[in-house]
Each structure stands twice: as structure tokens, then as C-alpha cells.
Amino acid sequence: MESHPWREISLEVYEAHMSDEAVGQLDRLSEITAEQLQDHPSRSIGILGVAGGNGLDLIDPDTVDCVRGYDVNPDYLAACRLRYTDRFGARLMLIECSIDRALVIDPTELVIANLIIEYVGVTEFVAFAQSNAERIGVLSCVTQQNHGVGLVSATGYSAAFAGLESIASEVDPDVLASAMTAARFALVATMEYPLPNGKVLTRQDFRPVPV
Template sequence: MSNPWKEIKLSDYENHMKLDSILQLQALNQIMKKQFLQFPVKTIMVLGVAGGNGLEHIKPQSVDKLFAVDINSEYLKACKERYPYLKKIMQPICIDLLSENCYLPHAQLIIANLLIEYIGYECFQRVIVGVAPEHVSCVIQINIDAGFVSDSPYIHVFDNLECVHHQIDEQATIKAMNDIGYNMVCNEETVLPNKKKLVRFDFRRC
């Protein structure tokens, strides 16, 4: 079965995420601003970049290379169209991280927001070890009283995500990173309108 993220239209995804009852697109944008400013690095990799929400916070004069990684080639096409001023530093990479033959270049910083839920800890660990970044900043979603996909007019667009969704939590995320040699250096929560919360972790390689 093909990964369902290959079939979800970017417009449906973004329109769902930015609804007033959800506000995840807006919250992630501000989180990414902090992530980009937090680390004085020259090479950045964004895993699950989608349409590039948050990339406007990158200062191209301060970064040598931006690897924009996603499984959906249409998402990457949108990134290039939306951010032409990042053309000199941005390298789109269309790849399925679950593939056994997945290879990614080295980057000093990996940003992975709302990604671990869809590839699982084992795959995420394998990707981090392969890229060998000095820093990892990731966001996970904690569902307090709701399902992992919030109710909206677009909810059925995401029906097939059940087959790739993994249950995750804060302590398991920290342990997974500790097991591959990364210590948590920052932890921040953002509460959303529908009682969900986004939890940001920053890790540094030991």
C-alpha cells in the first residue's frame, strides 16, 4: 500500500491545520521561528517539510544549505514556488523515510515537527543516526481528549493515516533520543484550542 501522505492534497492539509478550532499551522509557524533562531548552524534539514510553513523565518545569508525533505513531491514543488529566494540554499529531497535504502546527507540541525507520529521511533532513530546532526528539534502532538486527527470538514481526507500512525508520548520520545546518544536541553508546550498540545523538544548530541 502506498503511503497515504502521497495522496493528501497540500491545500486540504493546510486548510485543515489553520482552522480557528485547530490553529496548528499558526502554532507550528511560531515554533519553527524559534527553532531556526535557536541554533547557530550552517546546515539545516527539515523532515516532513510539507508546503514549507515556517521557512520564511530562515535567513538565507546565514545558512549554507537547507535540506527540505518530504515523501510528497507536490509538497516540495510548492516549497520551491513559495520561497524562490531560498533557491540557492534549498535542496528538496523526495524520499520515503521508511524505506530501508533511505540515505540522507549530513546536517548540523534536524527539525522534525509532527513527523515521529507517522514513522515511529525506530525509523526516526535510524534517520538521526544516519544524518548525525549536532542538534535535533522536534514537535510531537499530545492528544488529551481527542483523536490524533482533529474534527473538521476535512477530516475524511486523513482517514488512511491510521495505517501509518504510531502512538507516542513525551517520556518515550526522550528515551528514544537518549538511547542513540542525544540529551534533552529544552522542553516547551503549546496548548491548542481543541485541548491538544504541541510539545517541542530540543536535543544535543552527547
């Protein structure tokens, strides 16, 4: 696979940065994932940009047939495998890939895409969703609005994220909703979660419109 800025960031640094008090995101994202799972009880779950598996501990293994995690960084997937194989056994499938329009996923009732659209880009993400529409039950997305604070919050680890500047961009929830609507997905829920540093996380759930 080609080089990718996310492959240059160690999981240790990523998780330390996200857990920093000034960022406060790892716990918040985990709470939001709990809500996504609760709102859409599903036997098949896909996590786009699964990283080290934040939130997988919230899935009751007895209630699922498969949990698939997708990520561009093989080291993250290896850590995720170590952490969660005991919990899910063969029901955990981790897929090293680039999330783009060429990716074909297996049929999945709930697809979670938390803080990944910023790096994939709205156009490419919507093209991915459109080409997989018949295999997606609900697509629950979380994006981050920065409100004047930099995309990468200032912590002792921020320098490690400099490489992401070339690929990252803030997502406007209205732009995402319009693009998804044009791709025949209906927006079925919107929620906002303020963070301690002034940023806001926005969750938007989409369902494919039957043809």
C-alpha cells in the first residue's frame, strides 16, 4: 500500500493525544459510540477508521455475528486484534484498506464513521457510501467542527500530527448532509456534543433510500 500520513503516527501517541484533558475526545467518542450502538442494535457492525478499537469494548459479543474494523494503519489493526480477539474471536475481522469509492464492504447493518471523513474528504466518502448503499443498513457519522481552534488541538503530542495537514479538512455538517442526500441517503438523526476545548462533535445518521 502507498504511504499515508496516518501510517506515520504511533497508536501510543495518537491515543495519548486524544486522551489529553485539553482534547477530551477519546472518552467522548467512546460515549457517542455507546449511543450509536444503543440507537441501532445490529448483528453486524463495521467501524471505518477503527484505530486501536476505541468503543469495541462497548459491544456485547453475544449480540453480534461480526464486527469489522477498517483502517489504513496496519499497526493500529494489530493492536486492535491483540486487545479484542479474546472478546470476539473469529467474529472480529480487521481489514487494512484505504476508505474510498473503490472499497467494497460486506453487508453491514450499522456502519460507524467517527472522525474519518475529515481525512477521506466529503466527496470520496459520499462516493464510498453510494457505491456500498445496498450493503449498508445505517451509516452513523461523527465529524468535528473546530470553531476557530486548530483541527489538531494543542497538546504535548501535536507535532506528531503535522503530516495530517496535507490531507485533513474540516467537515461542514450541512455540506455532508446535502451530498449524502444527493447520493440517495436520508438524514435520520443529528446530534451535537460540545468538547472542553470549544470544538463540537456532530453526529449525523443516514439511511439509504430504497430504490
